[in-house]
Amino acid sequence: LASRGVTVHLADHDQAQARTAAALGAGTDEPPEGVVDLCVVAVPPAHVAAQLADAMRAGTARAYLDVASVKGGPRRELEALGLDLTSYIGTHPMSGRERSGPLAATADLFEGRPWVLTPTRDTDTEVLNIALELVALCRAVPVVMDADAHDRAVALVSHMPHLVSTMVAARLENAEESAVRLCGQGIRDVTRIAGSDPQMWIDILSANPGPVADLLSAVAGDLEETVRSLRSLQSADDAKRHEGAEGVEAMLRRGNAGQARVPGKHGAAPAAYEIVAVLISDQPGELARIFADAGAAGVNVEDVRIEHATGQQAGFVQLMVQPAAAPKLAASLRERGWAMRQ
Numbered sequence: 001l002a003s004r005g006v007t008v009h010l011a012d013h014d015q016a017q018a019r020t021a022a023a024l025g026a027g028t029d030e031p032p033e034g035v036v037d038l039c040v041v042a043v044p045p046a047h048v049a050a051q052l053a054d055a056m057r058a059g060t061a062r063a064y065l066d067v068a069s070v071k072g073g074p075r076r077e078l079e080a081l082g083l084d085l086t087s088y089i090g091t092h093p094m095s096g097r098e099r100s101g102p103l104a105a106t107a108d109l110f111e112g113r114p115w116v117l118t119p120t121r122d123t124d125t126e127v128l129n130i131a132l133e134l135v136a137l138c139r140a141v142p143v144v145m146d147a148d149a150h151d152r153a154v155a156l157v158s159h160m161p162h163l164v165s166t167m168v169a170a171r172l173e174n175a176e177e178s179a180v181r182l183c184g185q186g187i188r189d190v191t192r193i194a195g196s197d198p199q200m201w202i203d204i205l206s207a208n209p210g211p212v213a214d215l216l217s218a219v220a221g222d223l224e225e226t227v228r229s230l231r232s233l234q235s236a237d238d239a240k241r242h243e244g245a246e247g248v249e250a251m252l253r254r255g256n257a258g259q260a261r262v263p264g265k266h267g268a269a270p271a272a273y274e275i276v277a278v279l280i281s282d283q284p285g286e287l288a289r290i291f292a293d294a295g296a297a298g299v300n301v302e303d304v305r306i307e308h309a310t311g312q313q314a315g316f317v318q319l320m321v322q323p324a325a326a327p328k329l330a331a332s333l334r335e336r337g338w339a340m341r342q
């Protein structure tokens with residue numbers, strides 16, 4: 001917001017956090033002089049209602065919103081406090097980090113991501129419009145939903161996956177070092193969010209336990225079925241092994257079908273890009289150089305992933321490009337001296 005010319009006043013119960021955010025260019029930690037247009041509350045879900053109530057009673061802003069990961073609970077808490085909620089709208093940007101605090105923040109975090117807005121019949125149109133302006137300034141994609149429908153949806157796409165990631169990561173806790181050192185990109189993808197703050201997630205899960213328990217129980221059913229198939233694969237009997245393989249294959253194919261439904265950039269269907277993998281060293285400026293060389297080759301890089309090699313000052317950059325452009329890009333980069341993965 002600050003980079004788009006909005007005056008942002010930062011406040012936090014831990015002053016050092018607001019000061020750090022201000023030092024990073026996110027705004028000022030000085031309080032505003034008068035009433036502001038919009039008050040954005042971004043505190044752990046259990047504190048949202050109290051924080052909003054304080055701001056509303058102090059007449060801080062013309063409109064109020066929160067960004068908590070759950071919507072039904074905070075709304076009901078606010079209603080119980082007897083506040084006038086015409087100036088409030090509950091929202092949730094569907095993008096985040098597994099680390100907390102201003103040092104983990106990035107200015108482009110919400111670009112192209114859904115941002116849920118949960119207006120009710122009581123919400124002022126002016127307040128909804130201010131929220132839409134915020135979403136547009138952050139270059140996110142607004143999605144209007146009912147608060148409880150939102151909570152059921154995020155149980156499926158965020159809360160249950162968080163627990164499954166956590167359980168996979170938990171298997172590593174006491175694993176042999178000789179096994180853990182082999183961690184590749186697959187397990188990094190599956191476990192990244194398991195590094196999140198447990199207190200924040202206790203708040204989130206406490207506000208949405210039923211839908212998450214139902215989904216986890218369905219996952220437990222799939223786990224049991226897959227264990228049965230794998231046990232059949234261990235059998236000496238051909239027919240049983242065949243049955244086991246069919247069971248595992250059916251599970252893997254269901255996974256393919258679900259994964260294909262995960263939206264790509266800007267909510268569009270995932271594009272089928274070709275990957276051009278280039279070896280880079282951990283030197284400053286390597287990425288900039290490779291992007292400049294891709295640009296010089298006249299190829300648009302659609303997406304990028306970086307794979308770090310354990311214990312080495314090197315890694316692979318996966319440049320995702322339109323399939324037709326991949327051979328041209330690979331040839332041009334090779335010509336400019338880059339080492340490519342075949």
Ligand SMILES: NC(=O)c1ccc[n+]([C@@H]2O[C@H](COP(=O)([O-])OP(=O)(O)OC[C@H]3O[C@@H](n4cnc5c(N)ncnc54)[C@H](O)[C@@H]3O)[C@@H](O)[C@H]2O)c1
Nearest residue numbers: 013014017042043044045047067068069095096097100101
């Ligand atoms: N991290 C994510 O992935 C993500 C994504 C979308 C929404 N959210 C939601 O955003 C909110 C903030 O999450 P975050 O990841 O930015 O956390 P964070 O830990 O980075 O920031 C929370 C801040 O709130 C402050 N704080 C805590 N209690 C407070 C209180 N009572 N009064 C004032 N300040 C208080 C903390 O000092 C901290 O600076 C949460 O409601 C979370 O559910 C998080």
Ligand SMILES: O=C(O)C(=O)C[C@]1(C(=O)O)C=C[C@@H](O)C=C1
Nearest residue numbers: 069093094095096097098158193
């Ligand atoms: O990618 C992350 O690190 C997240 O925290 C992401 C994520 C998610 O599940 O997508 C987690 C919780 C938030 O409510 C919104 C986003």
